[in-house]
Amino acid sequence: xxxxxxxxxxxxxxxxxxxxxxxxxxxxxxxxxxxxxxxxxxxxxxxxxxxxxxxxxxxxxxxxxxxxxxxxxxxxxxxxxxxxxxxxxxxxxxxxxxxxxxxxxxxxxxxxxxxxxxxxxxxxxxxxxxxxxxxxxxxxxxxxxxxxxxxxxxxxxxxxxxxxxxxxxxxxxxxxxxxxxxxxxxxxxxxxxxxxxxxxxxxxxxxxxxxxxxxxxxxxxxxxxxxxxxxxxxxxxxxxxxxxxxxxxxxxxxxxxxxxxxxxxxxxxxxxxxxxxxxxxxxxxxxxxxxxxxxxxxxxxxxxxxxxxxxxxxxxxxxxxxxxxxxxxxxxxxxxxxxxxxxxxxxxxxxxxxxxxxxxxxxxxxxxxxxxxxxxxxxxxxxxxxxxxxxxxxxx
Numbered sequence: 001x002x003x004x005x006x007x008x009x010x011x012x013x014x015x016x017x018x019x020x021x022x023x024x025x026x027x028x029x030x031x032x033x034x035x036x037x038x039x040x041x042x043x044x045x046x047x048x049x050x051x052x053x054x055x056x057x058x059x060x061x062x063x064x065x066x067x068x069x070x071x072x073x074x075x076x077x078x079x080x081x082x083x084x085x086x087x088x089x090x091x092x093x094x095x096x097x098x099x100x101x102x103x104x105x106x107x108x109x110x111x112x113x114x115x116x117x118x119x120x121x122x123x124x125x126x127x128x129x130x131x132x133x134x135x136x137x138x139x140x141x142x143x144x145x146x147x148x149x150x151x152x153x154x155x156x157x158x159x160x161x162x163x164x165x166x167x168x169x170x171x172x173x174x175x176x177x178x179x180x181x182x183x184x185x186x187x188x189x190x191x192x193x194x195x196x197x198x199x200x201x202x203x204x205x206x207x208x209x210x211x212x213x214x215x216x217x218x219x220x221x222x223x224x225x226x227x228x229x230x231x232x233x234x235x236x237x238x239x240x241x242x243x244x245x246x247x248x249x250x251x252x253x254x255x256x257x258x259x260x261x262x263x264x265x266x267x268x269x270x271x272x273x274x275x276x277x278x279x280x281x282x283x284x285x286x287x288x289x290x291x292x293x294x295x296x297x298x299x300x301x302x303x304x305x306x307x308x309x310x311x312x313x314x315x316x317x318x319x320x321x322x323x324x325x326x327x328x329x330x331x332x333x334x335x336x337x338x339x340x341x342x343x344x345x346x347x348x349x350x351x352x353x354x355x356x357x358x359x360x361x362x363x364x365x366x367x368x369x370x371x372x373x374x375x376x377x378x379x380x381x382x383x384x385x386x387x388x389x390x391x392x393x394x395x396x
Contacts (some may be wrong), residue, residue: 052194082155112126203295297361304338
């Protein structure tokens with residue numbers, strides 16, 4: 001009997017673990033089915049959505065010029081969409097619909113004022129979406145001759161993301177995944193939403209300043225299917241490169257000496273040149289890397305830099321109406337967000353798609369902040385790319 005006691009104890013522990021796992025699965029299943037299936041307000045902007053969009057304007061206009069010259073003072077309307085409507089704020093008497101960038105495909109119909117509603121004391125507009133077509137995107141669009149930032153409403157963002165996850169996973173896996181917590185992790189609350197608004201607003205800003213360069217960078221995406229993502233030597237070489245970039249971004253936005261930043265920039269550029277040479281990467285694929293880093297890497301840089309500036313600037317005050325929102329942290333979570341970004345950079349070595357270039361472009365921009373004053377004005381010029389600017393920064 002004494003010999004059986006340890007076995008019985010192990011069995012009890014196993015049963016407890018199984019019970020806890022079943023409880024967690026049951027809790028995830030119950031919570032997933034309790035998630036809202038639609039925005040709380042559909043035919044107009046809710047009070048919470050108005051607060052978020054008002055703070056998006058306030059944040060960019062207050063701190064944008066310190067992140068990128070002219071970004072804060074630029075006049076950039078916002079197109080926010082939920083599951084049924086597109087809303088337009090910041091553009092009086094808009095022309096009908098909008099055009100995709102850079103394709104120029106026309107979508108939508110005439111904008112209608114939202115009845116009995118204003119946004120920041122001004123009329124704002126809406127139109128019902130054609131849900132049979134994919135007409136909206138998180139990016140920039142053109143409304144007439146104006147560039148506008150386009151992204152989901154804050155109310156709809158977690159719903160749309162949860163629906164996207166459901167469409168990509170089997171129903172069994174969806175029931176096991178704690179969707180509420182997962183979408184919160186990805187969206188990062190109101191602070192993350194506002195940094196996303198800055199990201200998409202920067203795309204509109206580049207459209208205003210360098211439309212041909214932006215169009216060229218977007219068309220380069222067609223090469224995503226030609227890039228040798230799965231080749232192991234390329235993955236290994238990219239991993240070394242991204243390790244250096246992760247450390248580079250950390251020290252560039254830290255308090256280390258310029259000499260250390262300069263050394264990391266040199267090591268990164270040497271590793272990049274060796275990778276491209278040793279693996280025989282074509283000029284076309286090299287240009288693909290550079291153009292996607294310019295388009296999306298700089299947008300990620302602005303996304304993080306705006307959040308960082310709001311965190312560092314002790315005089316910046318968010319609008320009073322955004323403060324009561326439950327998942328707004330007044331930008332105080334930036335150190336955690338930055339640490340997560342640094343951890344994610346090396347993991348992108350084995351990821352396929354343009355996501356890698358969001359990180360590699362951001363890290364190069366952080367290096368340029370330390371090593372090449374005035375680089376931002378030049379970044380909009382035709383033919384000027386980030387690693388070329390870094391080569392100049394280190395002296396050739």
